[in-house]
Amino acid sequence: MSLAWLRTAGTNIGYIFKHPIGKRRPFSTVARTVAWQIRLRSRAGMQVAPWVGGSQLLVRRGLTGVTGNLYYGLLEFVGMSFVALFLRDDELFADVGANAGSYTVLASRVAGARTVAFEPGDDAAAVLDDIVRLNGIQGKVTVRREAVGDRIGEARFTKGLGTMNRVALEGETAVRMTTLDAVFIDDCPAAIKIDIEGGEEACVAGARRVLADPNLQVLLIETVSDEAERTLAEAGLTEVQFDPWKRELHDGLPRHPINNRIFVRDRAYVAERLKSAPPLVVAGLTL
Numbered sequence: 586m587s588l589a590w591l592r593t594a595g596t597n598i599g600y601i602f603k604h605p606i607g608k609r610r611p612f613s614t615v616a617r618t619v620a621w622q623i624r625l626r627s628r629a630g631m632q633v634a635p636w637v638g639g640s641q642l643l644v645r646r647g648l649t650g651v652t653g654n655l656y657y658g659l660l661e662f663v664g665m666s667f668v669a670l671f672l673r674d675d676e677l678f679a680d681v682g683a684n685a686g687s688y689t690v691l692a693s694r695v696a697g698a699r700t701v702a703f704e705p706g707d708d709a710a711a712v713l714d715d716i717v718r719l720n721g722i723q724g725k726v727t728v729r730r731e732a733v734g735d736r737i738g739e740a741r742f743t744k745g746l747g748t749m750n751r752v753a754l755e756g757e758t759a760v761r762m763t764t765l766d767a768v769f770i771d772d773c774p775a776a777i778k779i780d781i782e783g784g785e786e787a788c789v790a791g792a793r794r795v796l797a798d799p800n801l802q803v804l805l806i807e808t809v810s811d812e813a814e815r816t817l818a819e820a821g822l823t824e825v826q827f828d829p830w831k832r833e834l835h836d837g838l839p840r841h842p843i844n845n846r847i848f849v850r851d852r853a854y855v856a857e858r859l860k861s862a863p864p865l866v867v868a869g870l871t872l
Contacts, residue, residue, distance in 0.1 A: 638695035658868030672696035705760035764791030776803035796820035
């Protein structure tokens with residue numbers, strides 16, 4: 586085994602004791618992490634892996650936004666469990682910055698919702714297309730190879746940064762850009778996830794009408810500037826924390842560092858939806 590492999594394994598194992606699943610099942614999580622680390626290094630190319638709720642993932646070495654789900658069940662434990670528990674069959678979900686499709690699979694394969702998934706990166710979008718077919722959710726998922734921001738037109742997009750690819754002036758490729766207000770004119774999502782590596786403020790600026798629509802109940806967003814937070818407040822969205830184990834919304838709980846922030850409109854309605862969702866089994870534990 587190489588020194589680099591040992592360093593990577595050590596980092597992953599160290600993180601296990603900070604992750605909510607790892608804290609409850611440390612030994613099985615360590616075993617699962619090591620097994621997948623070995624498997625991903627010994628087999629080239631994409632591999633099919635079983636995931637939550639009968640879904641499947643496509644994974645390969647280096648696809649960190651996906652492989653973490655193999656180690657921990659749900660890498661972004663709070664946000665991912667929230668999406669899977671909140672959404673219902675045929676509701677609409679917008680996955681802005683879908684990358685390789687983990688949230689899209691949770692929304693459309695596990696919860697049964699319809700998803701519009703935005704992913705401008707060619708490599709990530711190709712994996713997203715494959716994972717949609719693998720899970721048989723072509724009829725529920727629309728993949729749009731577009732960036733999302735505050736205008737309609739063209740943007741520069743980086744290459745070779747994996748899950749960190751983003752809209753940037755120094756980007757090597759040109760991609761189409763749209764706004765959420767331009768896309769969702771007649772059918773507003775019940776929930777939106779925005780994770781676009783620093784582009785969140787522009788995305789919010791281009792979604793003022795959608796954010797104020799009473800049909801939108803939930804927004805998950807990676808980073809929120811002061812300006813974006815004012816826009817969300819004006820739209821009637823307030824921040825909450827979520828405890829997946831109890832399926833409860835709270836104020837003031839410490840936020841797990843790799844999870845998106847959660848904003849809701851009708852807190853009582855959202856809380857009831859989370860409580861009444863079917864059981865969700867994650868890494869052998871039932872939520």
